Amino acid sequence: MxxxxxxxxxxxxxxxxxxxxxxxxxxxxxxxxxxxxxxxxxxxxxxxxxxxxxxxxxxxxxxxxxxxxxxxxxxxxxxxxxxxxxxxxxxxxxxxxxxxxxxxxxxxxxxxxxxxxxxxxxxxxxxxxxxxxxxxxxxxxxxxxxxxxxxxxxxxxxxxxxxxxxxxxxxxxxxxxxxxxxxxxxxxxxxxxxxxxxxxxxxxxxxxxxxxxxLFYTQQLFFLVTEGWKINALFYYVILALLIGLFSIYFTKANYAVKGFFYKIKHPYTKIVVGGLMLGALVFLFPTLYGEGYITIKGLLKGDYLAVINNSIFSDYSTVPALVILFTVVTIFMKSIATLVTLGAGGNGGTFAPSLIMGGLIGFIFAYVVNLSGIAHLDVANFIVAGMAAALGAIMHAPLTGIFLIAEITGGYILMVPLMITTAISYAVNRSAQKHSIYTKVLADKGELLSHEDKDTTVLSQMKLKYLIEKNYPKVEMNDLIALRMNEIVQSHKNICAVTDELGDFKGVIYVEELFNELMQNENKDLLIASYLVQQAPNTINESDDLKSVLKKMEQENAWILPVINNENQYKGFVSKTAIFNKYRALLMRQNDYMG
Missing domain, CATH: 1.10.3080.10 (Clc chloride channel)
Structure with a gap:
């Protein structure tokens, strides 16, 4: 069937x-x-x-x-x-x-x-x-x-x-x-x-x-009411970008720390209890942490600057500006912890929305503090929007996504210049400390990431050594008489021969050219055994090696072909530069034929 x-x-x-x-x-x-x-x-x-x-x-x-x-x-x-x-x-x-x-x-x-x-x-x-x-x-x-x-x-x-x-x-x-x-x-x-x-x-x-x-949802996610941006506010956008860039570095490091904490907890239900209780306590103290958190940002964009604290147990103190500032700053850091705890405990979701929330809150509190200080008068909504774009671009290493997403979901295309400035600077700050994003670092550390910058590594990472091993090379055992195996060696048309013991353990190689020279000169050529001619291989390749390390070994030994063994030293075959380069060219051709 x-x-x-x-x-x-x-x-x-x-x-x-x-x-x-x-x-x-x-x-x-x-x-x-x-x-x-x-x-x-x-x-x-x-x-x-x-x-x-x-x-x-x-x-x-x-x-x-x-x-x-x-x-x-x-x-x-x-x-x-x-x-x-x-x-x-x-x-x-x-x-x-x-x-x-x-x-x-x-x-x-x-x-x-x-x-x-x-x-x-x-x-x-x-x-x-x-x-x-x-x-x-x-x-x-x-x-x-x-x-x-x-x-x-x-x-x-x-x-x-x-x-x-x-x-x-x-x-x-x-x-x-x-x-x-x-x-x-x-x-x-x-x-x-x-x-x-x-x-x-x-x-x-x-x-x-x-x-x-x-067809199912016609409502816009955020509504931004703005008269545009002012040239004298650009300095403050730069400061905001630097702050968010530094925060994104903290978030990346916190991500690995929280993951490491939950990784040490082996029992899944223990993770649920520990993470669930931590998360419940955080949500109880900071209601903004419940779910995605978009409701709080919507309130802030409408001018409700107490939206962060209003539904909390500290709402009675919302008339104290210093407490509002402190509560919002703590909420920003707790949002990062709550997100990572949710994922570490076994929940599903991503850091996309939390990045927007954290960036929006940083933009809000920055503009709010500047306005309270009397140093300048900033449009709070503009800074919330710029903070969202900057945080998303820096944490995800996707600055263009941050810019265009925020411009689309807020209707804030008029703020394109501030969005570009804050996102570019925050991304540059994060990139200076973190070469890879939180999504790609684990893969990059394992050599499993497709790279835009290193095309050779990208293509080589797609190639598997096991498919390039050539097994049609002649193989003899240490005690074999060369005269009895000569016909097989000649018909193989190969210039190298593997030597193993009776259990298949790799012992070395015999170069066919040297074998012929020995046969021409040795009077007892009928009694010549493989162990007399065996030589140590310049190097060996493990069948689990990646292609980049294989080529590195070949370059170090100036070798065109090397034997392949497994972890038990069992002979598996040979791999040659010719086979690697042929496969490399085939992959490049397949990539160039992307849409053909």
């Missing part, structure tokens, strides 16, 4: 290729991905908001507010249970790092369950008060749609990668109603190389998702 289905699908593909070019077919698929990702974004937002409304408004119980301390832990618990019982055959991972790994090392294969599992788990986590965002899950869901559609239709790696990027762009476009930001995000974060033909599928996918999502 399965074979018949595969054959039927192959026949359809062959017919399609004869009628529609790959480029046009990808455009059609991009629209399909856009529709499906737009529906996924709408489903995620709707499900999350329904859970929030049920817990906060629809469900009436005299003592329900005491459960607000436990809601985040309950959400994480349900998320972990869902993963345990419904996702058994594959690994469930959160954030954008697994998606980048899939592009880099798994031929853009994103597990099918991500299409729905990301939506369900993120809605539960955030709906119950988990302090994360919905954007990373919807990006993964959209990318999974593109990946599995491409694999189902038998497309090539580059074409599937294109659909993965289309799904990610569509996810952002659907979540924020921001198609331009979706395109820029896909280009900055996911695509190893951008080509002009790739722009069309991205554009159509993002635009389609935005239209589909808008």
């Amino acid at each position: 399965y074979i018949r289905f595969v054959n039927y699908l192959d026949n359809i593909n062959q017919y399609r290729k004869s009628k529609i070019s790959n480029r046009n077919f990808l455009i059609i698929l991009a629209v399909v991905v856009g529709i499906l990702a737009g529906l996924a974004a709408a489903a995620l937002k709707s499900l999350t908001h329904h859970i929030e409304e049920f817990l906060q408004s629809d469900w009436q119980w005299k003592y329900k507010y005491y459960l607000y301390l436990l809601f985040p832990m309950i959400g994480i618990f349900f998320t972990v249970l869902y993963i345990k019982f419904f996702i058994r055959k594959s690994k469930f991972e959160t954030g954008l790092t697994p998606l980048l790994y899939a592009i880099s090392k798994k031929s853009s294969r994103v597990e099918p369950h991500n299409i729905y599992s990301q939506i369900i788990t993120a809605a539960i986590t955030v709906g119950f008060g988990g302090s994360t965002g919905l954007e990373a899950p919807i990006v993964t869901s959209g990318s999974a749609i593109g990946s599995n559609l491409g694999r189902f239709l038998g497309l090539s790696y580059r074409e599937i990668t294109m659909l993965v990027a289309c799904g990610a762009a569509a996810g952002i476009a659907g979540a924020f109603n921001s198609p331009v930001a979706g395109i820029v995000f896909a280009i900055e974060i996911l695509l190893p190389e951008f080509t002009i033909p790739a722009f069309i599928p991205l554009l159509l996918s993002a635009a389609t998702a935005a239209v589909v999502a808008r």
